Amino acid sequence: xxxxLSFSLFLMLGLVASQLLPGALGTAYPGFKATADTLLYICxxxxxxxxxxxxxxxxxxxxxxxxxxxxxxxxxxxxxR
Numbered sequence: 662x663x664x665x666l667s668f669s670l671f672l673m674l675g676l677v678a679s680q681l682l683p684g685a686l687g688t689a690y691p692g693f694k695a696t697a698d699t700l701l702y703i704c705x706x707x708x709x710x711x712x713x714x715x716x717x718x719x720x721x722x723x724x725x726x727x728x729x730x731x732x733x734x735x736x737x738x739x740x741x742r
Contacts (some may be wrong), residue, residue, distance in 0.1 A: 683690050 682693070686693055
């Protein structure tokens with residue numbers, strides 16, 4: 662429960678900071694945003710690599726994975742007008 666509360670707090674602080682920083686930094690904001698975006702993508706890449714490293718597939722049953730994909734119903738496309 663403590664993790665959920667701390668993550669929620671961090672999300673709210675990030676939301677507040679994202680609204681206040683452009684005005685507070687003024688002309689220095691584009692440089693800050695470029696640096697923050699770079700760090701963001703590095704962190705996301707790190708997370709995705711670690712998720713991929715933990716993913717395991719049973720290679721002796723690979724045919725069952727293809728059968729699951731072939732028997733999956735195709736969702737209908739919704740058109741908006």
